[in-house]
Amino acid sequence: xxVIVTDSGFAAEDWTAGFIAMGELPxxxxxxxxVDVPSxxxxxxxxxxVGQIDLIRIDFPSFADGRGFxxxxxxxxxxxxxxxxxxxxxxxxxxxxARRMGIDEVEISExxxxxxxxxxxxxxxxxxxxxxxxxxxx
Numbered sequence: 001x002x003v004i005v006t007d008s009g010f011a012a013e014d015w016t017a018g019f020i021a022m023g024e025l026p027x028x029x030x031x032x033x034x035v036d037v038p039s040x041x042x043x044x045x046x047x048x049x050v051g052q053i054d055l056i057r058i059d060f061p062s063f064a065d066g067r068g069f070x071x072x073x074x075x076x077x078x079x080x081x082x083x084x085x086x087x088x089x090x091x092x093x094x095x096x097x098a099r100r101m102g103i104d105e106v107e108i109s110e111x112x113x114x115x116x117x118x119x120x121x122x123x124x125x126x127x128x129x130x131x132x133x134x135x136x137x138x
Contacts, residue, residue, distance in 0.1 A: 002110070006105045034053070050078055061088060062088075
């Protein structure tokens with residue numbers, strides 16, 4: 001089971017429509033649509049479909065793998081307005097970066113949630129103020 005992290009803290013999964021792998025996206029789809037994007041995915045393939053997708057979930061296979069942040073930025077620049085979720089090995093220290101890149105929420109395992117409790121994530125929930133350059137400038 002997973003834990004969803006938002007600026008408000010931990011929450012239960014609220015998406016019930018399932019996910020479709022990016023490479024298996026059908027030409028036509030009725031109803032809510034959520035797409036799983038691998039960390040090495042080419043999101044340009046979704047350019048003509050971003051208006052039809054409700055939720056995109058980007059895989060983060062390792063906390064040291066930042067490709068998901070790049071993909072999130074690309075999706076937002078392509079005009080994606082839906083929910084954008086990071087899934088996998090994102091740590092609390094990366095939450096502010098995830099939010100600045102356009103990610104709305106993070107899906108983590110219960111084990112990670114136990115190691116990094118809710119207060120560690122909500123500490124970074126004021127992500128727009130958690131800006132290293134602004135702190136250095138005084």
